[in-house]
Amino acid sequence: MDLKELACEVLSAYSRLIEENLDEGNRLVMHFVGLVTYLWRAKAVKTSEISKVASYLRKAIIEGPDMLNPYLVELLGILEEGLNETNYAELAEKLKMLEQEERLDRLEV
Numbered sequence: 001m002d003l004k005e006l007a008c009e010v011l012s013a014y015s016r017l018i019e020e021n022l023d024e025g026n027r028l029v030m031h032f033v034g035l036v037t038y039l040w041r042a043k044a045v046k047t048s049e050i051s052k053v054a055s056y057l058r059k060a061i062i063e064g065p066d067m068l069n070p071y072l073v074e075l076l077g078i079l080e081e082g083l084n085e086t087n088y089a090e091l092a093e094k095l096k097m098l099e100q101e102e103r104l105d106r107l108e109v
Contacts, residue, residue, distance in 0.1 A: 003036065003045060003053040011060050018067050026069045026104035029057070033075045034095050040083050047082045054079035069104045 010032045018025035036053065039045045058076040061068045068076075071094065078091050098104065 003049055004056065007032070007053045007057045011057060011064075014061065015065055018065055022067055022105035023103050025067065026072055029061070029068060029072050029076075030095065030098050030104065032057070033072065033079065033091075036079065037083065037088065037091055037095070041088065047084070050079050051082050069098075071098055072104070 010028060014025045014028055017028060033054075036045065036050050040047065040050055054076045058068075058073060058080060062073070075091060075094060075098075078087050081087070083091070
């Protein structure tokens with residue numbers, strides 16, 4: 001599985017989506033974070049691969065559109081540091097919280 005290619009597609013789609021609906025763009029990134037997190041949990045991808053991809057995506061969004069919800073920046077940061085059992089539980093809880101949010105287009109914490 002080529003996560004770098006997928007991250008490039010996510011970045012491209014994010015950039016298009018936020019032009020019309022910031023919430024949808026942020027939800028796309030949220031679901032990407034969830035996808036790679038659960039792929040890691042299922043041992044389908046390595047921590048090092050996820051770290052590189054999360055770093056790429058976080059930096060590209062911050063340097064580019066810079067419209068990412070701060071909670072999502074935090075989740076990408078957790079992935080960038082490297083997943084382990086401890087921060088997996090933290091990340092999964094934060095994902096659950098974000099999924100319940102009505103909107104993710106607010107840029108303040």
